[in-house]
Amino acid sequence: MTTTPVRIDPRIRKRRIEVQREAGRRRLRVLLVLMTVLSLAGLAYLTVTSPLLDVDRIEVVGAQHVSADEVRAASGVHLHAPLLFVDSGSVARRVERLPWIAHASVHGVLPGTLRISVVEYAPVAYVRAPTGVLLVAANAHVIARAATPDHGLVEIRGLRALPGVGDLLAAADAPSIVAKLPAALAEQVGSIDVSGGALTLDLRQGGEIRFGNARDADAKSAAALAVLRYLGSAHFRYIDVSTPQRPVSHD
Numbered sequence: 001m002t003t004t005p006v007r008i009d010p011r012i013r014k015r016r017i018e019v020q021r022e023a024g025r026r027r028l029r030v031l032l033v034l035m036t037v038l039s040l041a042g043l044a045y046l047t048v049t050s051p052l053l054d055v056d057r058i059e060v061v062g063a064q065h066v067s068a069d070e071v072r073a074a075s076g077v078h079l080h081a082p083l084l085f086v087d088s089g090s091v092a093r094r095v096e097r098l099p100w101i102a103h104a105s106v107h108g109v110l111p112g113t114l115r116i117s118v119v120e121y122a123p124v125a126y127v128r129a130p131t132g133v134l135l136v137a138a139n140a141h142v143i144a145r146a147a148t149p150d151h152g153l154v155e156i157r158g159l160r161a162l163p164g165v166g167d168l169l170a171a172a173d174a175p176s177i178v179a180k181l182p183a184a185l186a187e188q189v190g191s192i193d194v195s196g197g198a199l200t201l202d203l204r205q206g207g208e209i210r211f212g213n214a215r216d217a218d219a220k221s222a223a224a225l226a227v228l229r230y231l232g233s234a235h236f237r238y239i240d241v242s243t244p245q246r247p248v249s250h251d
Helices: 010-048 068-075 088-095 173-180 217-231
Strands: 057-061 101-109 113-120 123-128 133-137 142-146 154-157 189-193 199-203 208-212 238-240 248-250
Touching (some): 057 068, 068 088, 068 101, 123 173, 173 189, 217 238
Parallel strands (some): 154 189, 208 238
Antiparallel strands (some): 101 113, 189 199
16 A cells, blocks of 8 residues: 655745754854853953952051051052952941051052042040050040050040050940040040949049939030039039039039
8 A cells, every 4th residue: 555645745844944044054153152152251350350350459558557468468459469359348447456446448540449448436535554544536446555655645544444545444334424525524524434333524633423323414514514614713623424414513
C-alpha cells in the first residue's frame, strides 16, 4: 500500500519559514545584547581597577591634635587600592574612633586622591588624673590626656571613678552645662562639683551656685546672674537656683 504525500499549502510553508527566521533573529538579538552587557561590565571593571584610578595619596584636612599619619592609619585604606571601591562610610567610622575626632567625612577626588576631612572635639572641661589631666568635650567624651589644662577650662570634681581616654564621663550633665553657660557666668566658674549627685558651680572668687540637675539651664543661668548682680560685691556662701523661679542666696 502506498501513501500519498501530504501537500502543504505554500502559504503555510512560507509562514513557518518566517516564524523560524524571526525566532532566529530574536535569539541573535538576545545574544548580542548579552555580549554587549558583558563587554561593558568587563570594561567598567577594568576601568575602576586601573592603576589610573587607584589611591595615589590620602589627603587629611582639619587635623590639629592628631597627625595626618594617625588618621591615615585609622582609615584602613592602603595606597593603590581602587579609589571607586573605597567604602567612605566605613572609613569615616574608623577614623571617628580616634579620641580627638568628633566627625569625619571621606570623598574620592579623581584621578587618585582620597580626601579625609575631620572635625576635632573642643575641650570645655577637665578632670584631674594621677598624672596630668583628662580633657573632656561638651558631650562628655574624654578626648585626651594633657600635662595641664588649657586656660578657661572648667574642672569637674567629685567623680566616683576616673574615666579613660575615649570613654564617656559618668556625670555627663556637667560638661554639657559648661557649654550652655552664658559667657558672663562661664567666666566666673572655676569648677563643677558632682559629688552630691547634683551640679554645684564653684565660683573663682568664692561662693557656689547650686544648679541641681541640668534641666532649664538657661533659666537657671539667668537667675544666677540676676542674683549675682543684685549682691554685687557682698559676700555669700551659696546661691540656689535649682528652682529658677525662686532663687535663694545664703551668706
